[in-house]
Amino acid sequence: MKILILASFLVVLVLFIFATQVPVDITSDKVSGAVSEAISQSEVPVDEEVVEQAVISSIEILEKAQRTRLKYLAAAYIVIWLVFMLYVLRLGQQQQALDKRLAQLEDTSVTVASNQ
Amino acid sequence: MGNLSTKIIAAITAILIFISLYLIFGYARTEGTMLEVQKIFYYHVSAALTVFVAFGVNCVFSIKYLIQRRPNDDLLAVAAAELGVIFCTVALLSGPIWARYAWNTWWNWEARLTSTLVLWLMYIGYFILRSALEGDKRGVYSAVLGIIAYLDVPIVYYAVDIWQGGLHPDRGTKWSLEATMRYTWMVALLALIMLFTFLLIIRYRMKKTEARYERLQQKYLEETSG
Secondary structure: OHHHHHHHHHHHHHHHHHHOOOOOOOOHHHHHHHHHHHHHHOOOOOOHHHHHHHHHHHHHHHHHHHHHHHHHHHHHHHHHHHHHHHHHHHHHHHHHHHHHHHHHHHHHHHHHHHHO | OOHHHHHHHHHHHHHHHHHHHHHHHHHOOOEOOOEHHHHHHHHHHHHHHHHHHHHHHHHHHHHHHHHHOOHHHHHHHHHHHHHHHHHHHHHHHHHHHHHHHHOOOOOOOOHHHHHHHHHHHHHHHHHHHHHHOOHHHHHHHHHHHHHHHHOHHHHHHHHHHHOOOOOOOOHHHHHHOOHHHHHHHHHHHHHHHHHHHHHHHHHHHHHHHHHHHHHHHHHHHHHHHO
16 A cells, blocks of 8 residues: 555656646747747837847746746645655554554463463 | 455555546646646545545444444444544645635635634544543544534535635536546546545554454453453
């Protein structure tokens, strides 16, 4: 059971890392290219540098917000799995202690019986 | 319940947990308002509903114990209560993380949160009471407290209807979710209920072994002193 819980905890982390990662492949070059293309299609005259800076800033803001959300998500699932893991570990310890006490009782009763 | 059945339940639980995690992170659509943070919902709400099941089992076997006085019913009731507290802890700890993002606060004394905390505290009291008593008194008094504590479960469930204007969404919200989200939540709920079932079997067996040990020790002490 301990292995199961540990494995699922690792799966949470792996799935979290791979599945929630939005492929961020918007590089500065791509932004420049897209801004230039949009401006060339626009009929209104605009300052390309200003627009490019605004787009880059927007992307940074969005990425920062996403990082914050992912931190909350990771924290919640880590807490959930931590509670289950600690509980299962405690169960394991209790079981070991119980087995030990049972063995001791068995040994004592065998010794007493042989003395009698 | 035999070892094979337990192993089958363990295997089903493991498979369901893995599937639910895949569905949460790889299949369910990301909700539009809270985006990724909404994915906390799947295990948070499922844990909260599993609490109702766990305390329900405790209530049923507490009543059964009071009627029939079978020690095993008491042991099963205790095992269920212990797991109820664990799942309630999960719900109470994961909720504030979500709340911090959604409501901009870790905790709010609104009806559902407060009644859930009261429920958790009542079952903590249940264990304190058990540790303070011995013999038949322990079983009877804790069974009565278990039944009384269960009265808080409908209050928790209907809190959003009774005290309107709280921060928690309506009870029916989870059923009106978009299809991929709804299926994912249902699998997550099933996974946690199976996890509860599996842990309940394990804990009940341990409780029975503990009880057997206590009986053997008592018998041994009586024999050696006599």
